[in-house]
Amino acid sequence: MTLWLIFALMTGAAVFVVLGSLARSRPAVAGAVGADEAVYRDQLEEIARDRARGLIDDREAEGARVEVARRLIAASERGGGAAERTSTSRRRIAAVVALVAVPAIALGAYARLGKPDLPDLPLASRQGEKPDMQNLGDLALRVEKALAANPNDGRGWSVVGPLYMRLGRPNEAATAFSNAIRILGSTPEREADLGEALYAGADGVVTEQARAAFERSVAGETPSPKGAFYLARAAEQDGDVAGAVARLKPLLTKAPEDAPYLDALKGEFQRIAQVPALPPPSPEQASAMKTPNERMAFVKTMVDRLSDRLAQEGGGDVGEWLRLVNARAALGDMDKARDALTAARQKFAADPRATTRLEALALGLGLEGGGA
Secondary structure (H helix, E strand, O other), X not given: OHHHHHHHHHHHHHHHHHHHHHHOOOOOHHHHHHHHHHHHHHHHHHHHHHHHOOOOOHHHHHHHHHHHHHHHHHHHHHHHHHOOOOOXXXXXXXXXXXXXXXXXXXHHHHHHHOOXXXXXXXXXXXXXXXXXXXXXXXXXXXXXXXXXXXXXXXXXXXXXXXHHHHOOOHHHHHHHHHHHHHHHOOOHHHHHHHHHHHHHHOOOOOOHHHHHHHHHHOOOOOOOHHHHHHHHHHHHHOOOHHHHHHHHHHHHHHOOOOOOOHHHHHHHHHHHHOOOOOOOOOHHHHHHOOOHHHHHHHHHHHHXXXXXXXXXXXXOOHHHHHHHHHHHHHOOOHHHHHHHHHHHHHHOXXXXXXXXXXHHHHHXXXXXXXXX
């Protein structure tokens, strides 16, 4: 009984707070909402600056922008509601509902449906959840409605562009990024986003329009890592593997140790190197290996045999040498990996394409360059 009395007192206090609010006008609400919108727009700019400096990666930046966009839209909707003025009669009706109906309905509903023994759902666990495609689609629709009313809202276009990309709508994303650049001005990040959308809309081909956007993204004092990535792809598509490596190498050399794009950059070098995989064991060999140690011993034996054969015969193609270097590094024997790399470079010194692949692998494995 004491617990219910406490609940009743708390409900009564809340009702009188509501009544007091209804009795007063709220001319300052719109100003507060405007301040909220300004804060959220500043947060969007800060996210863009952090992404350009490499402090956060693309996934983190996109997630942060989606969340801030959600808050910005909510603030805008509150602003529209704040402009409306209720009549005196409506306030009186609301007061009666707050005083009588709300407590009665709440108590009845809780008596029927309440489950006080259920565990709570902490905020920390909910913040880690990723928005599903339906939520992203709904958010995109809300931004589109806002842009229909204000098509020169550059922030709105910069927010909806990444949403379109996540929803698999690259052509609409390209339009959004183009509008953001037109209204807000060109930045390395916006140009790289535009180029990426054009690249995706062309089914993975760097078109001339996309190439121009990527070139603009790397032309300033703070070049976009994303732009350099895609320009390397463009060079590779043109058959210029050496040009692709040359595009990425300065990025690796200048990257800080904690750069969020460093692993992706090294992976790109290894992809360019096109290292053949080690041949899989036969079914009989696989069945004979029962433990991880046995499997590791099998791999080491296979790599040692490959090394001995290449050393004795003095032959082997570039693919086999790339495989040997990569396997030594994967086994953690970086000294032997460097020795194999040196031998391979001497053997293929007259083959520019082979030496380029060897260089790409060395950079990707950290045998030289940044991270060596």
